[in-house]
Amino acid sequence: KNQVEQSPQSLIILEGKNCTLQCNYTVSPFSNLRWYKQDTGRGPVSLTIMTFSENTKSNGRYTATLDADTKQSSLHITASQLSDSASYICVVSAQDSWGKLQFGAGTQVVVTP
Amino acid sequence: DAGVTQSPTHLIKTRGQHVTLRCSPISGHKSVSWYQQVLGQGPQFIFQYYEKEERGRGNFPDRFSARQFPNYSSELNVNALLLGDSALYLCASSLSSGDYTGELFFGEGSRLTVL
Numbered sequence: 001k002n003q004v005e006q007s008p009q010s011l012i013i014l015e016g017k018n019c020t021l022q023c024n025y026t027v028s029p030f031s032n033l034r035w036y037k038q039d040t041g042r043g044p045v046s047l048t049i050m051t052f053s054e055n056t057k058s059n060g061r062y063t064a065t066l067d068a069d070t071k072q073s074s075l076h077i078t079a080s081q082l083s084d085s086a087s088y089i090c091v092v093s094a095q096d097s098w099g100k101l102q103f104g105a106g107t108q109v110v111v112t113p
Numbered sequence: 114d115a116g117v118t119q120s121p122t123h124l125i126k127t128r129g130q131h132v133t134l135r136c137s138p139i140s141g142h143k144s145v146s147w148y149q150q151v152l153g154q155g156p157q158f159i160f161q162y163y164e165k166e167e168r169g170r171g172n173f174p175d176r177f178s179a180r181q182f183p184n185y186s187s188e189l190n191v192n193a194l195l196l197g198d199s200a201l202y203l204c205a206s207s208l209s210s211g212d213y214t215g216e217l218f219f220g221e222g223s224r225l226t227v228l
Binding site: 004036091 | 219
């Protein structure tokens with residue numbers, strides 16, 4: 001069973017609207033949680049990194065939240081643009097092995113005009 | 114500064130063949146990790162190398178092997194290719210091995226198709 005679950009699997013939103021993506025994880029002991037944006041056929045690009053003590057972090061129109069108690073995170077996209085169409089992947093790192101990141105399957109976001 | 118570079122970008126092989134994928138990390142980065150991403154899924158960890166030593170291995174068969182060179186570049190080798198090995202292979206680099214909060218930079222990937 002995947003230790004990082006993302007929802008929804010996909011969503012379509014109108015340009016200019018907001019949306020929120022969810023990530024639930026069971027990875028333990030928790031080190032940090034990252035959100036990546038991946039365009040089709042390209043490598044992932046980092047949006048945010050949050051450690052245990054951080055509740056929210058922003059990167060432009062992207063805002064990530066973390067509740068380490070409930071092991072949940074969300075990524076909020078504000079005023080979506082066509083260029084936001086991509087897969088958004090939640091990645092959780094355990095403290096015992098840096099390289100063994102646990103990736104979610106991603107949420108495919110399509111922004112339409 | 115150049116980012117993480119991978120080669121080749123695309124390649125087609127037949128079952129049973131062998132493939133070598135190459136990765137050059139960002140200058141100054143000593144850690145390289147390899148990931149396999151099957152279409153529609155998130156990346157799966159294959160290997161991590163730091164200072165030319167293997168520091169982590171995912172749940173992949175022995176057909177998969179890798180190494181890191183003195184200049185910190187890396188190769189991923191896959192023997193006896195199977196149809197299921199068709200995927201995007203991603204390389205990522207970072208400054209250190211034990212930096213749990215450090216930035217991880219991905220290359221654009223090598224798209225392998227096995228026929």
